[in-house]
Each structure stands twice: as structure tokens, then as C-alpha cells.
Amino acid sequence: MQTHIELITPIITEGLRTLEDVRPFERADLRITHCLLENGPASIESEFDEALCVPDTIRRAIEAEQRGASAIIIDCMGDPGLAACREVVAVPVVGPAQTAMHVASMLGHRFAFITVLQRLRAVIGKLVAGYGLNDTYGAFRAVDIPVLDIEKDPAALQSALARESILAVREDGVDAVVLGCTGFLGCAGVMRQSLLEAGYDVPVIDPIPLAVQLADALVKTGLSHSKLAYPLPGSKKIRGYTLPEFNARG
Amino acid sequence: MQTHIELITPIITEGLRTLEDVRPFERADLRITHCLLENGPASIESEFDEALCVPDTIRRAIEAEQRGASAIIIDCMGDPGLAACREVVAVPVVGPAQTAMHVASMLGHRFAFITVLQRLRAVIGKLVAGYGLNDTYGAFRAVDIPVLDIEKDPAALQSALARESILAVREDGVDAVVLGCTGFLGCAGVMRQSLLEAGYDVPVIDPIPLAVQLADALVKTGLSHSKLAYPLPGSKKIRGYTLPEFNARG
Amino acid sequence: MQTHIELITPIITEGLRTLEDVRPFERADLRITHCLLENGPASIESEFDEALCVPDTIRRAIEAEQRGASAIIIDCMGDPGLAACREVVAVPVVGPAQTAMHVASMLGHRFAFITVLQRLRAVIGKLVAGYGLNDTYGAFRAVDIPVLDIEKDPAALQSALARESILAVREDGVDAVVLGCTGFLGCAGVMRQSLLEAGYDVPVIDPIPLAVQLADALVKTGLSHSKLAYPLPGSKKIRGYTLPEFNARG
């Protein structure tokens, strides 16, 4: 049986994420489709941006399930709308941040979260606490490059990511690294190399490839999120949003 | 100087909350205004409902600050949009859940959160963790009455609230109670009386009156949320939402 | 109805705290009275000092309630005698440390406690744990100026407070600051200005003004500490202390 993963990039900017990015993760038994939002922000760097992307992310999740997706990934390291989407669909909805942080906690003892901007420190702290991972969260660090500038100077980005990773190991005592922005896709290899050269053999988690594999793993084992934790919303009047009917596990 | 609090009830249903409800909390130096949403859900009982109320809650918060509000309260015990609203305004944005749970932690050793539906257990658990209150959160209990039915049978509601409060004290070992739905406004007195009759002299926190006082306290002491934790969102393209210009602390 | 707050400064030294200090917080509906101890230490900088101030603080609390105070504040950032005083009176007893640390946890993600002496690190650590705030306590720092020298060189004090605050943000990752000595009353404005100049827009909590407002908030909402957590002491023989009769909630 083929797994069909819908990757929802919860922004409106075209070109930052394309199907080409995830094509390498496809296999005979694993197909990936992709969509952006119609309504929402150009990028996500704040709770405000997250708030504006969630309603259309929910719509995309319902549509994906109705079109037959067997799993859904929300392509942002804030996992925006993860809980809301899980309420409206029955197929697994995977957050790359949740996945990467839990797997990092399995591979090492303390992990670092290395992201774009210092301003996300409190946002990520709240996310970690909500996921129950306070005990394995070892460091927050940022390269101070906005999302929309990530592709402007790849060498500077890689260099900053390597620097912060090495500092996280040396000064904060972590032994695993999570790339804290899905826009960093593809940087893990170079970072890992830089860490090795500094004498540190630690895993660097690129969240989207891992989320793809975890989504597939859930599909193949017949698992999904708990509907007791994420029950179907009751039917009630809504104004301002046109959403498809949904009926999780109905 | 007069404090002006804007109470945003983040739903579209008219009549559940009116200015009459909060009029008793007004004073010569404290004025309260009130608004509903134009876009959003009829009530809030899920992460899905929360997600759909946040964008218009943000708009209401920006408008309130621009109209001169000195503080803003989000009238829902999920504190939906609290972080996003704090990013876009400089005046204090107060969440009744955060306020009630912290004050309960000051008045007793362990508190219970008693709300409408069992289905909110995971939602509240995540909220508590995000607020750093795992250590004082002693019990979650629900009366199993949906928000829109709260006013249908006040006696049944009061009886259920009293029963769950007493069980929370007796079986879960709490010594303070937080009313877990702002629709329970006004029930605290009867609950407290029932608890006293059962031999338990514990505070029962009605979150909206307390949030009003805390908002006033912040205004009078010149305090607001940290803009380092909740920085102003960067300017970027947004589609699907028409929001006023905002410029926190600008 | 007018709130009447009794501020108990739990030391014997005259002049460090006067009614003038809190006069600015009075309003038409909020009156503040003040007392020192007859027996106790000259200042509080140790568990030993705290221990010697508590018995007379308890006496002052009972007297305050009997004279009609509607709330009591213990004017020291160790909150000495908070639990014992809550046992003997029914009106709210407010600790400025507990209040400031909880409100800091509401306004930001992690707070710093900046106080007089390094020697208080363990004392404050135990206080934080007892209040259930391990998860939001981000930094302890001290200016190394004894309490009785606070007023000797205000410029040096302000400069040291600003330096430690900035370091707490920069090196410890906090986004809110609690003034860790009630003798720092009035320093918050300058500290906040220094932090802003360093690029950090974070709240600086001056505990006494906030405690006054919180006490008033509790009075106005009819809340007080849990008598299940702080029950009335049983009647028994006591030698060496002459205390008024007390009868909380009797």
C-alpha cells in the first residue's frame, strides 16, 4: 500500500518550498504532494504569523484527507495548527518540530534547537513545555537571519549554523542538534561535517525528511494521534471561514 | 487616571456576554468596554474553535489599543490568541486562564481546573505546561455541559460544579479552585458555599473579575508583557485578512 | 468600599521604610497604613534574620486584621512569615516575592531575580521551589550591596542593578526582571530605561507597588488565601510570646 503524504507549507509565498525539495524522499511506496495557503502570511516568524496561517492550514488538512492523503505534515517548525488539524482529520498530522525534538531526545541526552531569530526563544520554550520535553531541552540558539533571507547567502547561513551548533555543544552541553526552521532543509550535512571537524560527533536533525519518514511509519503501523486528546470539534456556527465538511473517523 | 479595559469575547454569539456582566466591576477609575468578533466560531470548546477565533481577536486587540484602551482581556479560558495579541499591542493583554491559575497558585498549594467538557483535558494540560505551572496543577475536572447550554439549567450547572469541586478537594488533594470557563461567571459564590458546607474553606476563582483587577493592577503599576518575549511582528505580506496598521511601542 | 492595606515592614530599623514611600499608591478607595516591628532584626539578609522577624510579624498581622485592615503585605522579598500569618488571619496576606515572581511568569517566559547579596541564592532557590515556579525561574543575580547600604550610593546601586539585569537577559536568556529587595523601591524605572538602551524591552517589577495592587485586587474580588492550605492553628500553650487572640474566619 502506498503512503500518500500531503505537505502543507503554511505560507503564501511561492517558491520557498517546492515539490522538488521533497522529491528525493519519495519511494515506490511513498508519494508526496504539496500545497501552499491561499490566505495567510508570507513567512512565519511570530505567534502573530502563526495565528494567521492556522485557519487556512486547517482547510488544507481537511481537503488533503478528503483527497485521500494518508498523512499530513505541517511544514513549519512552530507546528502551527497541529492540534487543531488533528481535531478535524483522522489521518496522522505530523509536526516537524514535535517529531524532531522527540527523536533528538531519543538519539542523545540533551538537544539544541537552532533557529532563525532570537525572538523565537519564548515561542519555542512554550512549545517544548507543551510537548513535555523540558527535561531534554538543552539550548536555544539563533543565527539572526530572517526566513525570507535564508536563501540569500547560503555560505553565511551555513557558517552561522555551524558556529551556533558548536557553541551549543561546547557551552550548553548538548549532544544532539535540531534544525529549528524547515527552511534550513538540506543544511544538516554541512553542519554535521563542521561539528565533526570540531570534534563533536552528534546527530543533526533535518526535520522535514524525518517528518516524512515518521508519517510513513505511523501509516505503516496503523497509528494516528489520539482522538481522545484531539476530539472532533462539535458542529456550530462559524462566520468568516468557508471550510469543507469534515468528519474525523466518521 | 482612569483605566480603560477592553473585554474581547472571542466568539460571534450575541447575548452570552454583555456589558451588564462586567458593569459591577466598573469604578470611577475603571471603565470597561466590550466587543464580540465579526468572524469566528459561536463558542470555544476545541483547538479548532480557538484557531478560528484568533485572527479576529488580533484585529479587535489592535483596534482596542488604537481607541485608547489601557488593557485588554480575552474572555475565554483557553486564552486564545494571548501571545499573538501581545505581539501586536503594547498595552497589557491579560488571559483569564493564565491569571486565574497563577493567582490560584499563590492562594493555595495545588489548584483544580473545573470546566465544561472532558475533551479539554489535553488542551488545558498543554496550556498549564506552557505557563510553567505543572508543579501546582492538581486536578482537571469537567461538568460535561457544553458552553452554549450553560445557561439552560443553572441549578444543574451549579450542582455539577459543586460536586466536581468537592471531589477535587477530597480525592485529588487540591486546596484552590479555578472556574474553567468564563461562561461560569457568577457561579463562584454558590460553589464556595457548597465547599464550605462540605467542610472545605478554599478560594474559588471567578476568572473574569480577577482578570479585570489584574489588568487594572498592571496599568496602575505601569507594567505590561515583555516585548522581548512577545516582539512586534515584522512587516510582511498577508493575504485574506484586513488588519489595521499596528505599531507596538512605536 | 475602601481597601485598607497594612504594610508590615518586618524589621526594627526606623526610616528605611516610611509611609511616604507608599503614599503615591493610595487612592480614594485604597488606604495604606504601615508598621515596623518591636522585636526583630535591623534588616533581613539571612534565614536567621527571617526567623527572628516572624513572631512579631505574626503579632502585627493579627493586630492589623483586628484594627480592620482588609489586606496585609509583608514588606520583604523573602516573604518571611507568609504562611504563618495566613494561618492566623482571614484577610489576604500578600508576599511581594510570591506576587512579583508569579506576575513576572505571566508577563514573560523566564524571569531573573536580582537582589542584594549572593548569599541569598539558596534562600531564593528554596522559595521559588516552594512556590512551584522552578519552570519559569531563569536567573539569580546580586549586586553585592547590603540592605543597610542601599541608600548610601544610589548611583552605584542603580548602575549595578542595570548591569546585572542586562547580563541576565543577555547571558541567562530571561525576558522579565524582578527586583529582589523591597529596599530597591523606585529603582525599576531607571533599570527599565537602561535595559531599553541596551535593546531589551522587558518588564522590571517593583514588588511593593505590585503587591499593593494585587492585595487590592484580591479584596475587590473577595478572594483570600486557602484556609485549607493555611488552616487556623489549634489552641495550645505558648511561652515567651504575648499574642492577641486570633480567630480566622471565626
Added chain:
Amino acid sequence: MQTHIELITPIITEGLRTLEDVRPFERADLRITHCLLENGPASIESEFDEALCVPDTIRRAIEAEQRGASAIIIDCMGDPGLAACREVVAVPVVGPAQTAMHVASMLGHRFAFITVLQRLRAVIGKLVAGYGLNDTYGAFRAVDIPVLDIEKDPAALQSALARESILAVREDGVDAVVLGCTGFLGCAGVMRQSLLEAGYDVPVIDPIPLAVQLADALVKTGLSHSKLAYPLPGSKKIRGYTLPEFNARG
């Protein structure tokens, strides 16, 4: 590229686990081989049993890597030897308990661990703490059936597992269930059905199928455990054990 997983069942009893059990998880790109121990206990139900299985499990892990395995799974819910094996090999070593508990923490808010014997309560508590999962561990329950009796009365086993799962949801407030013995392989479906009939739609994690998928996910993403956390042991004299030469990442 084909993933080759070696499943090490760390006991000496033949027949409890056979390749037939895991054959259904094989795919064109995923091959599974299996081995038992030569030296060790008949089953694992204590720290003592674990201790006696670890040396030969290490040997099996080294041999597996040398024979070309791309990942290793230790087939026991105590994850015996997980850390030691990770030190001696470079390919991912996956513990089904660690995997199941982390994935349960992703799919729900609090999970239950339901195992053979009450006597494992402290063992599992220590395991959970070591994995940093105190915050999401919601219940420990046991069916009181020893490992070697699991296959004697399947109906009684299934019934006991269902009963304890339902109690864990109802009384302990969990919303996800981990099967706490790899000998329960295949029971998840019936348990889930029983839970659904009781009105609880919660995931039931069968650890071995999930561990297989996670191992494959790690191989496909090029991830392995941190060699900073699990460094290669230094060369030194050992008596009583004949181990192959090993050279992790050498």
C-alpha cells in the same frame, strides 16, 4: 537502498519470538533478521534478568553491524543494553520502550504503560525518568501474567490488557497506551477495539512494529544516536567475555 534490521531478542528461550512474527513488516526495501542470545536468561522480568542479558546482547549488536545490519532493535521493553550497544556500534540501535513512549507522547498528552507484572513499576519509572519523559508518563498498570505464560491463555491476556487500558483512561486520565512487553506483539488491535467499545478512541502502540519503522526512518534519513552521548569505549583488558573487535565510526 535496502534497510537491514537485526532484531535481537535478548533471551535464550527459543520459540517465543521467531522471524515469522516480524515477517509481515518486511518490504522490498526492508529486510529483518533475527537472533537470540547464547548466554542469558530465559525471559526478562527484573533488573537481574536484564543484567544477565546485556553482555551477550552487546556481542550480538557488534556481530550484526559487522554482518552489515543497517539498524538494530533490542526486543524487550526494558531496552536492556541500549546505551552499551550504542557505544559499540555506529548504526542506530533502537529501544522499543524508548520509541513507543516517545511516539505515544507525540500522539497524545499522557500515556499509560501496561505490562506483565506489578514488580516492574520501579524499573519502568526509572526508565521513563532516564528518557526525560516524566512529564508525559501518566500511568503504570500490569496484568499480572508472567512473560512465559503470555501465550498460555490469549483470551485472558487480551481481556486483562483491555481492562487495564480502560482503567488507565478512565481513572488515570491518559489518552494513549503503550504495550509494555514485546511479548504482547499482535494484541494492539483487540485492545484498541475494546477501548473503542468503551468509548475511548486512543492509539495503542505495539512497540516492535513501530520500532521497525523508526529504525528504517533513521536509516533512510541518515541519522543515528549521538556518539557524543554514546562514545566508543576505550580499549582495555576484559576478562570472562569474548567479544568481537568493534570500532564504531572507525
Added chain:
Amino acid sequence: MQTHIELITPIITEGLRTLEDVRPFERADLRITHCLLENGPASIESEFDEALCVPDTIRRAIEAEQRGASAIIIDCMGDPGLAACREVVAVPVVGPAQTAMHVASMLGHRFAFITVLQRLRAVIGKLVAGYGLNDTYGAFRAVDIPVLDIEKDPAALQSALARESILAVREDGVDAVVLGCTGFLGCAGVMRQSLLEAGYDVPVIDPIPLAVQLADALVKTGLSHSKLAYPLPGSKKIRGYTLPEFNARG
């Protein structure tokens, strides 16, 4: 070298504790002396009682060190004045609650604290948090017998202690028991027997004998409390208390 332990019973009631009680713990190399307070309460069952016993406990501690005691034990399971006494003397000051709870955490996985009155639940919760033992504290239970009635009906006391211990094991999942009142001295044997008869082989810690041994252990290893955590109080004016000069490690 002979260890000389001073046991300070921090109450004024004669006869509850006599030197006879601790005589059995004396050895050739271990001598115990005993004192009561001149000023303080008749018994300790509240934070109020604790507060009134601390000043004279401090005096007794200073006197004990000056008379050559090599260690001091505060004979109450609230450990009243532990921190303050540690500040004023250099010899080890041992709290039986701290000792018993830490040793219980070493001997089992989760411990129960079984004491006189339900009203102490919040007091003990705060004590546990301050000692950093939230993770191993498994149950609080009380027999509802006031301290001064402990000796009135020994059979009823023993029966209640046994009942609560068994319930703590059966319902709360603990595997070690701490006697939560030093007035329970001598009850551990019968409790342990009752637990064994119920099928539970768990340690029951009688805090005073253990504190005596731990104090001796500290003396024999040359250890004492950290003077960085408990530094000598500065010299300052004190009114209402006549204390001997003290000079820890001077």
C-alpha cells in the same frame, strides 16, 4: 573520637520526649544529649507553631555547639529552623524530615509521608519542593490524631498508621514509607509488620534513629552543611531576643 549529638525538641512540653527515648541509639562512640525550649509552643502542628519555635531553637543550637556538640538534630518533622540554625553553627544540623525523605528516595522509587493531620498537606508539599524531592514524593496521608494525643491510644494510632501505609502502597503506588511525626518514634516495627502481612515488603523509616545515624555519619566523614548555602549571618542589631554570640567556622 566520640560523636556528641544534641537533640533539640523544639517545644516546651515536658515528657513527650525524654532522653530515655534515644538512649538505645547511644554507643561507646556516640553520646546524645537532649533539651527542650524555654520559649515556644506546646507542640508543632502548623506554620504558626513552627514560627514560634524557631528563635529559641536557634539559641539552643548555638548553645549546643558552644558546649561541644558535634552535631545537632531538630526533633520535628517540619524541620523548623533547619536553615537558620545551619547559618549560625558550623557543626552539622540535621533535619529528620530531610534525612528521612532523602533516604526513602534511596531505598525505593516513590515514598509516602504519613503524618498526624491532613492540615499539614500544604506544609509538607512546600518542604518537599524546597528539598528538591518533587520527583520521588508519592503520597501524603494523615491519621487525623493531634500530636498531643499520640500517646493516648497507642493501638488506635498503630492501626491508623498501618491502614494509611497500606493504602499508600496499594492506591498511590509508593514503595517506601516515612513516618511523618517524630512523635511516632517506635511505631515503625509494627507498621512494617502490618505491611508485610498485607504482602508489601517496604521500608518504614523512623526518622529520629535514622537522623542520629546520619548525624554520626556526617561527623565521622568530616562533612557539614554548605556554608555557601547557609552563610554566617552578618552582625546587626536585634531586639527582643537574647542570643549567645555565635561565630560559625570562625
Added chain:
Amino acid sequence: MQTHIELITPIITEGLRTLEDVRPFERADLRITHCLLENGPASIESEFDEALCVPDTIRRAIEAEQRGASAIIIDCMGDPGLAACREVVAVPVVGPAQTAMHVASMLGHRFAFITVLQRLRAVIGKLVAGYGLNDTYGAFRAVDIPVLDIEKDPAALQSALARESILAVREDGVDAVVLGCTGFLGCAGVMRQSLLEAGYDVPVIDPIPLAVQLADALVKTGLSHSKLAYPLPGSKKIRGYTLPEFNARG
């Protein structure tokens, strides 16, 4: 009654630990015997080394009890085999790491663990979590000297230990120090002196002398580990190990 402690040094290297080392802790009522392993590693610096030492440590523990030992100490700061040994014997089995870390938590507020190699950071972190001591664990530091080189350059060792201790106090805020290798026996005095010269009066715990005293304290109070937490292993087939019959509390 004389306490007889068996010290099991769980390695095969002769000469590192001799009875001479512990002779000074013997008394008229306290006798110590000592053994090495027949099978196991030359030293313990990894989870791998620990795994290989545990089976023979178990054998030594059973033999010790059968020869009449009243308590057993495992002479390694990883406490290898502590839980397994506790399952097979009834007399107290004491881990020096567990003992030292708990006593450090009693003597100060936060402790540092200072050991041989950085590579043990994750091992110790897991140990601390399993003991429930996350809240008082303040620092991990290493001198980067392998166990078998400890005696090569005592001056360099002492100097490195002093340096790391001082840094732990100054930079990590600890106020107590645990020597993290039993091979550091005898270094505590010099370290403490260096700390005092740096202005820090903190306890430095030498784990073996303390473990000896604690073991004696348990014997004298009739306490041992919980057999509910560490129950006797069931009888089952074992291959590859020849162990004496054991019958804890039988």
C-alpha cells in the same frame, strides 16, 4: 553488634583499590572486607564497561550476603548493578553515587558532579534522573584524566579537581561538590582547601567514606532497600553464568 560491610570493586585490576584504602574507616563495631571481580573490565568509564561488570558484581553480592555481610557497597560512581544486586540480596546494597548525590542535596542547594571524563555527561545525567535528583543537580564537570591514569600524577589531578570545583561554584552556582569517581578517594581534603582559599566554604563529598557510614547507618537502624521496588527475581533458566542460589528475605 558489629556491622560487616563488603566493598565490591567491580573491576578486575588489582591494586587500584586495596583494603588499606578503607582500613581507616573501620571501627570496633564496623568491619570492612573487600573483593574484586573475576570477570569484567579493567576499569569503568562507559556503559559498556558497566554492562560487563554487572554479572560478576551480582555474584559477589550474593556471596557476600551468604558469608554474612550486613551491607554491600559497589565501589564505582556509576553504581553499576545497584538495582540488580538489590533484587538478589536482602541486606542493604549502597551505591556511592546515589548516596553522595542525595547527601550533597541535603547539605547544599545545588551540587556539582566532578568526574574523570567528559564522555560520562550523558551517563551521569541519566543516573541523576533515575534517582529523582534533576532538581538539585547543578553541574557536570570533568578533569579529562582516565581512571587508570588517576594515580600517575596526583598533583595534576588535584589541581584539575580544584579548578573544576571552583568553576562549578563560580559559573554554575553550585554550593556542594561530589567527587565523581571512587578512584578520587582521599582528594576531598585538598579540594576543600582549594575551595576555601578561593573563598568558597562548600562540602566536598568523598563517596566511599560516606557510603561506608551510610551503610552502617542503615544496618544500625534495621533499614534496607524496598523489596517492593527491588523484588526477588523469579526462578528461571540462565545460561552462561554460574551463580550461587539466592533467596532474598527467604
